[in-house]
Amino acid sequence: MMGKLINDRVQEDLEKWLKREQRFQKIFSSPLADSRSFLKEKLKYYDTLRSRYGNGATREERTTLRLMREDRSAIERQLYPNILVRFAYRVSSLIHKEIEIQQEQRRDHANLQELRTAVTRLDFPENAISERHLEAKEHLPFTYQIAENQQMAVHWYLSREPDGTYRFNGYRATLITEGGPQRTQRFPLDGMDEITAGQAYNLLSGRSVQIGAERDRHWVKLDLNDKDRDGNHKVKRFYANYNYSLKDQLAKIPINSLANPGQMKMLEAALRNGERKKIELSGGGYLSIEANPQHRSIDCYREGQKIPFGQVIKGRSERNKKFRTNGRLRKGIEGIDRRRIIR
Known part of the structure; x- marks a missing residue:
């Protein structure tokens, strides 16, 4: 699912905190263990990890959480040596914890919706x-x-x-x-x-x-x-600059029932999307076609067997020759055979 497999997420987050602690220790001269503000922040961080992983923790993570709770209790006793004050802090922490859980649930729901929007955008x-x-x-x-x-x-x-x-x-x-x-x-x-x-x-x-x-x-x-x-x-x-024109190659094929320009656009869009589409030839019969930009042509298949594109083009050329007479060319739609009208 993720780029790398995480065996113990709690340990990973605790290591992030340790790096942060080491960075602060280099900046400030007094030991962090004597700083009440820092110890309170550490307690909050421990509570966040407990809320985040407590319900869905693996066996390895549960062990890490148990050790973290012991360290948390030691910090709590250091900050609040009076048992009544410590009890009041725990009650307050439970209330804050419930609020954080609700906030995280809303956040996780919104995050899941964002991910679903991303995958539905890709169909x-x-x-x-x-x-x-x-x-x-x-x-x-x-x-x-x-x-x-x-x-x-x-x-x-x-x-x-x-x-x-x-x-x-x-x-x-x-x-x-x-x-x-x-x-x-x-x-x-x-x-x-x-x-x-x-x-x-x-x-x-x-x-x-x-x-x-x-x-x-x-x-x-x-x-x-x-x-x-x-x-x-x-x-x-x-x-x-590779000079491949799908429209020009389609115009070489004697396609039937594409007098409506909208139908031709739909066919082009499908081929540009990589689909193989079935078409009816004006002389009868059907072909399945797909774009082939590498060879600047169109791949043609009949009943699963590939047919040379030149053979399909030849069929159109012979059909055009059949209608060549003395007369003017009737206006038609690009890509459709145009017959001469004899006067």
């Missing part, structure tokens, strides 16, 4: 992340069905902030295909390269996706035959 369902992902001491995947024989397992990358909240840093997606290879890739959350759930699936399926905005808009594709030392596939990028 994952809201329940893809829950309290169990935050409380777990190990990576817990969110798994869902993509197709009859395919599943996607997602591990969230969350970092814990000093105030106890979690920040969403991205995810690792693993495409599991029955009887096929298992492919995995980390998709960090770094602004321009935000990859949605559908795009992650399309990339792991070997297709290309267009990402970015305005001048930084470009195509990306995973090299499924090459990985880095962290197990991630190398990423190929094709920018505007």
Whole structure:
């Protein structure tokens, strides 16, 4: 779940306090053990840790908490040697503790909603992340069905902030295909390269996706035959100067029933998102197509078998030749065959 596995969160927080204590000791001349203000702050810190981890502590953490309570009691006796004063302090501490618990619950709820907003922005369902992902001491995947024989397992990358909240840093997606290879890739959350759930699936399926905005808009594709030392596939990028025009390549295919410009835009948007789309040819029959920026063309499939793009273009050229006669060219819609009208 997180970038690193934490075995004892209480110990980790106590070590942070110790470093703070050592830093203060270098600054101030008098021993901190004699400072009532510092000891009160230390008591508050101990109470915060007890509230934060007391209910969900592991066996190792419970041991650390028990030792921390003994040290806390010693500090409390040092600050309040009078038993009545000490009793009044404990009552006051219990009231403050209850207030802090309520504040932390509200904070944790708001934090969880923020995380859910982040994952839904990437087209994952809201329940893809829950309290169990935050409380777990190990990576817990969110798994869902993509197709009859395919599943996607997602591990969230969350970092814990000093105030106890979690920040969403991205995810690792693993495409599991029955009887096929298992492919995995980390998709960090770094602004321009935000990859949605559908795009992650399309990339792991070997297709290309267009990402970015305005001048930084470009195509990306995973090299499924090459990985880095962290197990991630190398990423190929094709920018505007690579001179790939999806619209121009689509215009070469004799597509039927796309007289409505809105339909063509929907087809283009799907292909830019990395999808494989089924189309009907004007001469009859169907093809499945997907964008191929690397080779500046479109990959075409019929019943799962790849067909050379040149063969599809040839079919259109022969069809155009069939309607070539003496006469003027009737105005039509770009990308659709135009027939000459004989006068």
